[in-house]
Every structure is written in structure tokens, then in C-alpha cells.
Amino acid sequence: RKEVEQDPGPFNVPEGATVAFNCTYSNSASQSFFWYRQDCRKEPKLLMSVYSSGNEDGRFTAQLNRASQYISLLIRDSKLSDSATYLCVVNMNTGFQKLVFGTGTRLLVSP
Amino acid sequence: DAGITQSPRYKITETGRQVTLMCHQTWSHSYMFWYRQDLGHGLRLIYYSAAADITDKGEVPDGYVVSRSKTENFPLTLESATRSQTSVYFCASSESGEMNTEAFFGQGTRLTVV
Numbered sequence: 001r002k003e004v005e006q007d008p009g010p011f012n013v014p015e016g017a018t019v020a021f022n023c024t025y026s027n028s029a030s031q032s033f034f035w036y037r038q039d040c041r042k043e044p045k046l047l048m049s050v051y052s053s054g055n056e057d058g059r060f061t062a063q064l065n066r067a068s069q070y071i072s073l074l075i076r077d078s079k080l081s082d083s084a085t086y087l088c089v090v091n092m093n094t095g096f097q098k099l100v101f102g103t104g105t106r107l108l109v110s111p
Numbered sequence: 112d113a114g115i116t117q118s119p120r121y122k123i124t125e126t127g128r129q130v131t132l133m134c135h136q137t138w139s140h141s142y143m144f145w146y147r148q149d150l151g152h153g154l155r156l157i158y159y160s161a162a163a164d165i166t167d168k169g170e171v172p173d174g175y176v177v178s179r180s181k182t183e184n185f186p187l188t189l190e191s192a193t194r195s196q197t198s199v200y201f202c203a204s205s206e207s208g209e210m211n212t213e214a215f216f217g218q219g220t221r222l223t224v225v
Contacts, residue, residue, distance in 0.1 A: 004153065032211050041219075042218070042219075043201055043216035043217060043218050043219055044154070044201070044216050045216070046213045046214070049211060087153065087154075091211075098156065098169075099144075099154075099156070099214060100153070101146075101153030101154040101155075102153050103151065103152060103153045104153070
């Protein structure tokens with residue numbers, strides 16, 4: 001079983017739609033969680049951290065469910081510019097900053 | 112320009128050759144990392160460094176060598192390139208090793224081994 005698993009997609013949605021991605025992780029001791037965004041042929045960039053209480057940043061909402069070991073990202077009112085691959089990232093907390101990346105979920109927003 | 116830069120951006124090399132990928136950051140971040148990204152895999156950690164002269168293996172270190180004589184530089188060397196090392200390589204840095212610290216990535220080096 002992969003340490004971090006994501007549905008690869010692609011998710012094809014029209015502008016204005018709401019879309020949600022899920023990610024599961026295997027290590028119950030994991031302590032910190034992130035969503036990174038990666039545009040085609042570019043480097044990953046931090047979108048948002050994910051906190052136990054859930055957090056929101058504009059149109060983006062991230063949730064963490066420790067009991068079920070999954071993380072979600074909700075994007076409301078999708079924009080064309082949201083088209084990208086979204087990487088679920090988990091810090092396995094092994095004494096150094098070990099970030100484990102999912103393979104990513106591709107989002108395509110169409111007019 | 113400030114930030115983290117990688118060179119070269121693109122490289123084609125032959126099997127068996129030694130090749131070095133460069134990474135330079137201007138933030139004086141303590142931690143630096145090398146990842147490779149391949150289809151079907153997430154980014155996988157090759158090596159990391161907690162400070163100058165301190166390096167350690169990641170998930171896929173075989174065939175790679177790193178050094179960190181200065182805080183700002185973290186070169187990655189493929190001692191004898193193989194086709195399986197064809198990949199996109201990303202260097203990253205973070206201010207500390209604390210759990211919630213953001214990692215900043217370079218633009219990547221696309222390496223093709225023929």
C-alpha cells in the first residue's frame with residue numbers, strides 16, 4: 001500500500017463548479033499535512049497546510065480526518081486558472097522533515 | 112534573484128557518464144532536499160541535508176551522491192548515469208526541519224539518459 005494515495009483523475013469540471021479531492025495516508029502517526037499545487041512542467045508550490053480543525057483560504061477548504069486517515073480539498077467556484085495537479089503531502093514525522101507526496105490529482109476546468 | 116535555482120534546466124547525457132545537477136538557494140535555509148518525479152510516482156526523496164556538511168539518504172539514494180560544503184549549495188551527482196535515472200529532478204529548501212515548515216522548490220531539471 002502506498003503511504004499517500006490519491007485519485008489521479010483527471011477531474012473535468014466547468015467554471016463555477018465545486019470539486020473535491022480526497023487523499024488517504026497510511027501512517028497514523030503522521031503529524032502534518034499539506035496540499036501543494038503543481039502546474040504543468042513546473043515546480044510544486046504550497047497551496048495550504050491542513051489543520052485538524054479544518055481551514056479555509058478563500059475558495060479553498062482543507063479538512064483532516066485523523067480517525068479515517070484522510071485529507072480533503074474542496075475548491076468552490078472553480079476558475080480556469082485552477083487547472084493544475086494537486087499534490088497531497090504528508091509529513092511522516094520520523095525525526096526530520098520527511099515529506100511524502102501523493103502522485104497528484106489532475107484538475108481541468110473548462111469554460 | 113533571490114530564491115532557489117537549479118541548473119541546468121535540461122540535460123541529455125549518455126549511459127555511464129557522470130553528471131552533476133546544481134542547486135543554489137539565497138535564503139540561508141538550513142534544510143535542502145533532492146527529489147525525483149516520475150510518472151506513476153509522487154516526488155520521491157533522494158537525499159536531504161540538515162546543514163552544511165550534514166547529509167543523509169532518502170527513499171531512493173542508490174546511484175546518487177550529494178555534498179554540501181556551503182549552506183547555499185547542494186549539488187546532486189549521478190556517478191554513472193543509467194536510463195532508469197531519466198526523470199525530473201527537483202531541489203527544495205526549508206527554513207527548518209519543523210513539521211509545518213513550508214518547502215520551496217526549484218524549477219526542476221529534466222534529465223534524459225540515452
